[in-house]
Each structure stands twice: as C-alpha cells, then as structure tokens.
Amino acid sequence: MTAAPSLKQTPLNAAHRRLGARMVDFGGWDMPVQYPAGTVEEHLRTRRACGLFDVSHMGEIEVLGPDAIPFVNRLCSNDAAKLVDGQAQYSALTTPRGTVVDDLLVYRFAADHLLLVVNASTTDKDWDWIASHRAGDHVELKNRSADFCQIAVQGPDALRVLQTLTATPLEEIRYYHFREGSVDGVPSIISRTGYTGEDGFEVYAASDEAEQLWNRLLEAGGYGTQEGVLPCGLAARNTLRLEAAMSLYGHEITEETSLLEANLGWITKLDKGDFIGREALARQKEEGVRRRLVGFEVTERGIARDDQDVLIGGEKVGRVTSGSPSPFLKKNIGLAYVPAERANEGQELQIDVRGRAVAARVVSTPFYKRKK
C-alpha cells in the first residue's frame, strides 16, 4: 500500500511503512497512527521507558533581523523578550479577539534569529498570517518546514538513549532550553521539550538525515528488546498529551476559543506591551471568562469522545474537546468547555455518549504528572 498521492509525506514515510505502521490522513499528511505494538503499549512504554515520534510534519518558520523579537512579540501572547539565547517558549499567535490562530514554540538562537515551530495543518495559514503582519519591521521570514525533520525522543530513558549518540552533555540542557550539536554526526538542534508529560527531547535536523537519525535512535534505544524504545504513532501522542492536559490545536484551542478560557493565562502576558488581541484579553480578564476548559473523569461505564455534548441536569452546557480512555490511569478522561460557574473541581456533569447520558466529574489537571 502506498499513500494517496494528494497527501504530504514526512521524510520518514517509508521507514514507518517498513515498521508496519498503520497510516492515516492527518490534516493532509500521511502519518503513522500506530505501529504493530499498538497504541496502549506505545503509550505505556513512553511512560515507563522511551518512545520515538516522527513529528517532522510540524512547520518551522524562521524570523531573522534586528526586529525579530519585537515583531514576534506583537503577534504572540507570551513575552519573547524574556527569552535568552538557547531558550524556547510556549506561546500563541492570537487574533484581535484574543482567540488562537495557532499555538507554537518560539526558539531564540540570537536576538536577531528566532525559529517558530507551528502545527502541521496550520503552517500555511500561520505563514500567511505572520507575513501579512510585517509592516515596517526589519525582519526576514523563511518557511523552513520542508528543510527540517523533527524526531521526539520521550520518556524516562530518553536522555540515556539520546546521550549514546551525542557528545552534547544533555544533563546540562534545562527544560525548555536547547543546544546546537550533532546526533550520530548529523548537525542537530537538541531541544528539551515535548508533548507527552515526560522528560525528553525534540531533535531537529536536515530532512535528508531523517532516516539515519530515526534508525540510529531505534537501535540505540534497543528497539525490539523487552523494555526498548518503541516508535509511537499519533494515537499514542494524543493520549499522552491528553493525560498531561496539554492543548491540541483544533480541539481545545481554535479561532473561537480565547487563551484565558483555555487556561492559557500563563502564556498571556498582558503587561509586556501591545500585541494582537491584548485589548480583548485584558477586558476578558477584568470581566471574567464565561466558560472555561476543565478536565473530567467519566464515573460510570462509557468513554467520552471529541465533540460530544456536556450536560448538567439534562441540559446542554458545553462540549468535549478531547475525550479518550487513558491508558496509564485506566480511566476514561477528557477536556471540555463548561460555564465558568460550573468549572469547579467536583462538579458533576453528564456526557452525551451517542444518546446516553454518562456521569462524569470535573477533576484537577493535569491528569498525569511525572515524578521528578
């Protein structure tokens, strides 16, 4: 089987097929949803040992020039001026209404050199959005998405596995920091970031080095042995980030949800100076949000799924943004928008699971927090 011709491929497409992955259309990309080990084992192996993820579909946009920081700061909610060289920051591109164009990582290589890592399916939209907001700024933008592969090495064994292939002292890279180095001789950006709730790294390198890196990481991680590294598909990536209560663009955050509703006040720096959406967000903060994103646990038999209605007393009050079984906690969990006055821990809810009202309860998030 080969991919439908219209789908985009990462440089690891053939590698996934060789590993026996089941491929799906993910926002126009032909991506592995799971490998033969299966989603549950991939998920648990990442929690216990190490998982390898191809995230080369993510977009990379370079911002170069003396105005790089003020320019990015005008478009993003977090404060890029706080970054030092070698540091990364979670941030969001915001609309004038304070809703979300995309969430992203901002990497600072130098004051005049930033790299924005954005979601795959929104890369073109983000590029147009960013480019259209360049006014008199002295910046040069480069869409580098096709140039980079990105491989995430995640889990308690991630450092040990990656360290066997690099001279860069990984212990010294703090969370949300990065270094340029080489991995198996391949020039790489080694970033201590991830989307799983585990310790781990995201490695960026030239696309044509992807297969070598991937195969060497599988080898170094003891793929095929009892507790060796496992390649993990999008399904495990989703359940891992959900247990960690990290937002997924298009689900928890969209152009219809504000940062404050999504509990992303911590990346909303209202006093850093003006940025797109600042006014709307400041007003919202003062008046209070009407709805809020909460975590919930299903308390009877049933699995909540994306887009199902949230009910209180039989009345529709909100919507599930992500719902799934949690492989690690062995519970059925989810994230949902509910009215702000109903967002307290312990609030009883029902989820409309295909016509059946299933009981659920608001719980604190993250659902899973690793022991440091």
Next chain:
Amino acid sequence: MANIPEDLHYSKDHEWIKVEGDIGTVGITDHAQHSLGDVVYVELPKVGDRFTSHEAFGSVESVKAVSELFCPVAGEVTEVNETLNDEPEKVNADPYGAAWMIKLRIDGGGEVDKLMNAAEYEDYIKAEAD
C-alpha cells in the same frame, strides 16, 4: 493474514456467526479486531433484546475509535458475554472464542444463507483493502 475459520458465516460488517440449531453465536472477526486495535471497551445489549439484520446491537471501542456492532441476522438475544465488560482485551486475543459477544435465537427466513463463507469473506476483505 487474518484468521478466517471455515465453520463460520460472515457479514459485510465484519461480524461472524456460528449456527447451532436455531441459536447463533456472534462476534467480530480477526480482521475487525486487528483494524480496531487494542479494544478497551465493549457495550452489549440485554437478554431479550431483538435486532434485525444490520441493526446495531452494541459497540466496541479502542483507544482511538468507536465501532458499532451489527447483527448479522435477525433474532432475539438469549445470552450476553458479560466477561467482556471487565476483559475487553479478549476481543483482540481470541475473537472467535472467548470473545463471542451474544447468542441469538435466529428468526426464520434464511438470512444465514445470504452471509459469506470463509473463502468469500477472505475475498471481501482483500477487495476492501485495494
């Protein structure tokens, strides 16, 4: 390659039925469990419920997806495999054995004869993959 026992009948919805007298035992095929992935939840009907052929009688869920169960022939449920409530993973491990789902008293009307045999079902899943 999917396991397709010779002594069963198969529906286009990927259910199997084993007929003994007027009682049919129903489950999902090896091919179906494989496409679904790790089964984490099974929802089954109650004894006494009646279903027509192709009517949904329950659902199986993996981490990623929900898949409805369709009755291969019309009939009345006489037994439900309650062990799947606590051990849904049996659906992956033993789809034709321990993970049978319901037993039905089959209505007359010869619907069983319209189902596929093993060879026909094998051709059917090959055609679906192309």
